Amino acid sequence: MNIKIKFPDGSIKEHPKNISPLEIAESISHGLAKQTVVAEINGKLVDLDFKIEEDAEIKLFKFDSKEGREVYWHSSAHLLAQAVKELFPNIKVAIGPAIENGFYYDFDKEIPFTDKDLEKIEQKMKELSKLNAEYTRRELSKKEAVKLFSGLKEDYKLELLEDIPEDEIISVYTQGNFTDLCRGPHISDTGKIKAIKLLKTSGAYWRGDSKNKMLQRIYGVSFPSNKELNIFLHNLEEAKKRDHRKIGKELDLYSFSDEVGPGLVLWHPKGAMMRSIVEDYWKKRHFEDGYSLVYTPHIGKAGLWEKSGHLEFYEESMYSAIEVDEQEYYLKPMNCPFHIAIYQSQKKSYRELPIKYAEMGTVYRYENSGSLHGLMRVRGFTQDDAHIICTPDQLDNEIEEIVEFSLSILRAFGFEDFEIYLSTLPEKAVGEKEDWDKATASLKKALEKLKIDYEVDEGGGAFYGPKIDIKIKDALNRSWQCSTIQFDFNLPERFGMEYIGEDNQPHRPFMVHRALLGSLERFFGTLIEYHAGNFPIWLCPVQVKILPISDHYIDYAKKVNAELIKSGIRSEVDFKNEKIGYKIREAEIHKIPYMFVVGQKEMESDSVSVRRHGEGDIGSKKIEDIVKIIQQEIEAKK
Numbered sequence: 254m255n256i257k258i259k260f261p262d263g264s265i266k267e268h269p270k271n272i273s274p275l276e277i278a279e280s281i282s283h284g285l286a287k288q289t290v291v292a293e294i295n296g297k298l299v300d301l302d303f304k305i306e307e308d309a310e311i312k313l314f315k316f317d318s319k320e321g322r323e324v325y326w327h328s329s330a331h332l333l334a335q336a337v338k339e340l341f342p343n344i345k346v347a348i349g350p351a352i353e354n355g356f357y358y359d360f361d362k363e364i365p366f367t368d369k370d371l372e373k374i375e376q377k378m379k380e381l382s383k384l385n386a387e388y389t390r391r392e393l394s395k396k397e398a399v400k401l402f403s404g405l406k407e408d409y410k411l412e413l414l415e416d417i418p419e420d421e422i423i424s425v426y427t428q429g430n431f432t433d434l435c436r437g438p439h440i441s442d443t444g445k446i447k448a449i450k451l452l453k454t455s456g457a458y459w460r461g462d463s464k465n466k467m468l469q470r471i472y473g474v475s476f477p478s479n480k481e482l483n484i485f486l487h488n489l490e491e492a493k494k495r496d497h498r499k500i501g502k503e504l505d506l507y508s509f510s511d512e513v514g515p516g517l518v519l520w521h522p523k524g525a526m527m528r529s530i531v532e533d534y535w536k537k538r539h540f541e542d543g544y545s546l547v548y549t550p551h552i553g554k555a556g557l558w559e560k561s562g563h564l565e566f567y568e569e570s571m572y573s574a575i576e577v578d579e580q581e582y583y584l585k586p587m588n589c590p591f592h593i594a595i596y597q598s599q600k601k602s603y604r605e606l607p608i609k610y611a612e613m614g615t616v617y618r619y620e621n622s623g624s625l626h627g628l629m630r631v632r633g634f635t636q637d638d639a640h641i642i643c644t645p646d647q648l649d650n651e652i653e654e655i656v657e658f659s660l661s662i663l664r665a666f667g668f669e670d671f672e673i674y675l676s677t678l679p680e681k682a683v684g685e686k687e688d689w690d691k692a693t694a695s696l697k698k699a700l701e702k703l704k705i706d707y708e709v710d711e712g713g714g715a716f717y718g719p720k721i722d723i724k725i726k727d728a729l730n731r732s733w734q735c736s737t738i739q740f741d742f743n744l745p746e747r748f749g750m751e752y753i754g755e756d757n758q759p760h761r762p763f764m765v766h767r768a769l770l771g772s773l774e775r776f777f778g779t780l781i782e783y784h785a786g787n788f789p790i791w792l793c794p795v796q797v798k799i800l801p802i803s804d805h806y807i808d809y810a811k812k813v814n815a816e817l818i819k820s821g822i823r824s825e826v827d828f829k830n831e832k833i834g835y836k837i838r839e840a841e842i843h844k845i846p847y848m849f850v851v852g853q854k855e856m857e858s859d860s861v862s863v864r865r866h867g868e869g870d871i872g873s874k875k876i877e878d879i880v881k882i883i884q885q886e887i888e889a890k891k
Contacts, residue, residue, distance in 0.1 A: 326351035335431035336377035355474030385444035448482035497781035516632030549591035588614035607643035628778035676713035684742025717743035797824035802852035
């Protein structure tokens, strides 16, 4: 008996009942079968030996897909656990998922792993991979699973089993002599894991809770070829050079202080100057695009956060209450309720819509100290929030403008390569389906009208509305989350937002939340790493460094500096009593775009000897001529 298999291109082929995805891949080509990592049957990822019993839609994924990498790296985590158990039989295993760039596994080991341990484990993984052991799936009852892992004395697996309902079928996967509790799917055999590198080890609390035991985590990465691994390791070294924490310190942009508190950023003069430039540009563009700037408080009464739902769904990420006049207040985790309060301060007519509020609003969210990471994850940060409140008829036009506006501003900061994701209705959601459909259609229409490539994340929307996420890609092919364009059907309902329509009746408006830069702190971290500290000249806190050859030329250097500042160029003089070679090297380290070397010849000819960061000497220029060149470069936002 045959079944019909539908492929992504819409074609349909008949195959025998109980055929596997691997056999289907082989029927197409041996090369495809060799490269296929995992399959999707009717929207669900399955092992390659899964038996297809009825008509189905199929997708085959190679390693170069998101799905393929995730399954490949999760299978590699199982191989890591097997290697550790063979070398350290008394160690207990915890969990081992795939992550964005590789995988990890947590182990209960009293003494942390050493570098030599990692070398041995990596070698053992390579030996095991060559055995081509199949990943085999078994389904058990909960009772059978408890018996299995009790026999293996794997306490952490038993604890995980406690959370699974009694009547649920449980799956385990075995490769060689190692069995793990796992939903799957997995690659077909260990032989597909060709190139392996264990990267580092660290401590990690069981289930991420500091009240639990500290486990030892090993991070690793794997690829189907050594060439891919070598590219990854090269990019990893480049990423270390671009680390915003390292460059931020070198350029004296910001710092943190244990005395002030973890996750709270101190902006130094140069960093504050950059931030001011970004904010001024942000305000200018928003005013030009019809936004109204608002400012809101840093705290709000408990009742506000109860009404918004934050205390019900988000309290663990909020700071503790502050008692004032026998009432509780909370530091704000978001700006949205305040913008709604401004909207509701007066009745609104359809003639006044759309209304577009924008704010650089500082918010506070509690993060575990272990998850804090430079500027990327902090406890106090400034969001460039905007809320667009409009009628259903205005929706398409507004969404199109928001997308264009967002990409235009991001390009001004030098970002060019974007990944766009459209996230749709999840299983649990608030709002009417009709509104969800209209909002989702509006997002799609804008992307397609602007001819922007995007991926659909089915069911990936927040419970309160569909959204577009804009990620930027850097020179190392890393993705950074930046802008979000998010519908909100929750807060307008909770706060009873209304406008008076043409029919003189109240109507619920659509509200779109838009964070363009996201958090300013994370945006700066991204900006630093994207440009490796070599910022576009219009953003640089110091655009020109004037380097007198000796103290005899300091007065001339001051004169040049005054002319530059008068011309709107940010410059400063290096007054150090050092040789010119030292001054040039220091300016290069600080990534100053232009260096003006001045001496006797320059002073007599009212000129400067110009050096460009990363390029070297570009010759002598009259001051008025080089000023025009720099002004044009700044204006063009190159």
